[in-house]
Amino acid sequence: MTRLRRIPLLRAVRAVSVCAAVVVPSMARGQDQPLAAPTDEKQVCIAAAEQGQSQRDDGKYRSARTSFLSCAQEHCPRVIAQSCTKWLRELDESAPTIVLGAKDERGDDLTDVKVTFDGVPFTTELDGKPLEADAGEHVLRFERERNQPVEQKLLLRAGEKARVVSVTMKSVGAPDQPQSASAGESAPATPAPEPALSTHHVLAGSLGVAAVAAAGVGVFFLLSSNREKSDAAGFRAGLGSSSCVNQSTAQCQSLNSDVTSQYNDMNLSTILFAGAGALAAGAIVTWLVWPKAEAPAPQTMGAIVPLRSGAALQVSGAF
Numbered sequence: 001m002t003r004l005r006r007i008p009l010l011r012a013v014r015a016v017s018v019c020a021a022v023v024v025p026s027m028a029r030g031q032d033q034p035l036a037a038p039t040d041e042k043q044v045c046i047a048a049a050e051q052g053q054s055q056r057d058d059g060k061y062r063s064a065r066t067s068f069l070s071c072a073q074e075h076c077p078r079v080i081a082q083s084c085t086k087w088l089r090e091l092d093e094s095a096p097t098i099v100l101g102a103k104d105e106r107g108d109d110l111t112d113v114k115v116t117f118d119g120v121p122f123t124t125e126l127d128g129k130p131l132e133a134d135a136g137e138h139v140l141r142f143e144r145e146r147n148q149p150v151e152q153k154l155l156l157r158a159g160e161k162a163r164v165v166s167v168t169m170k171s172v173g174a175p176d177q178p179q180s181a182s183a184g185e186s187a188p189a190t191p192a193p194e195p196a197l198s199t200h201h202v203l204a205g206s207l208g209v210a211a212v213a214a215a216g217v218g219v220f221f222l223l224s225s226n227r228e229k230s231d232a233a234g235f236r237a238g239l240g241s242s243s244c245v246n247q248s249t250a251q252c253q254s255l256n257s258d259v260t261s262q263y264n265d266m267n268l269s270t271i272l273f274a275g276a277g278a279l280a281a282g283a284i285v286t287w288l289v290w291p292k293a294e295a296p297a298p299q300t301m302g303a304i305v306p307l308r309s310g311a312a313l314q315v316s317g318a319f
Helices: 003-027 036-057 061-071 078-094 199-238 250-289
Strands: 097-103 114-117 120-123 136-144 147-156 163-168 300-307 310-317
Touching: 036 061, 036 078, 061 078, 097 136, 097 147, 147 163, 199 250
Parallel strands: 097 163
Antiparallel strands: 114 120, 114 136, 136 147, 300 310
């Protein structure tokens, strides 16, 4: 209800109160009790109703609830009490609520935590129940005797219900970064770096070098085959197409020798190139699929400890 709608109602109540203040003294003459008290109570109810509406419009729902509870009492004028009761019901729908929570570094819930709301005490125990709050931007401060205080900023909206606000509270003196493993606690074992001259590296490197050498020799034989092919073509150019058919002259023997060498060198280069490819593939596979070095297994030590009633076997290590 806006101010424009509530002003006529309050003016009417004031008019009724003034009439009652004039009539009641004429009927109560001769009594010892002062007659201004009832009128004062009505004025208080009217002021509480006005104040509650202003607080509600400003988003101060907790203060508005206190004011509406004051003007909803039976001693207030009936029209004021009914209006304040109605406003209380509307306030339950508009006021935001929050559910507060706190945990320690281990993740355990904390309950004995004091919380202030914009510097004003809000609660002293976190029981998981929703708490009514005011709309707007606020600062929550969580305090506990053995933990560092934590502040949390939040923006609450009208009608927002059961918003969870949880913080983690560190112990007093705890560092911001997690501590390293203390003595006696074994850190997770990590595999040692592989040496440069390990079997893995030597074998993969050898295969790679052999592949390069085979490819180089194959190139040599390929060039030799091409050279011999050119020589044979020169002999053929100087001879007729059928000059060496069924003849064994020196020129024909040289031509046959060049042709034979050409094919032999070509076959050798092909074999060497195939071998180089196989060696290269072997080097790649060896490098990729070679089993990684595993971390050494934790050692377990045992000792016999003498006792007054006998002896005990003490075993230490990681299991």
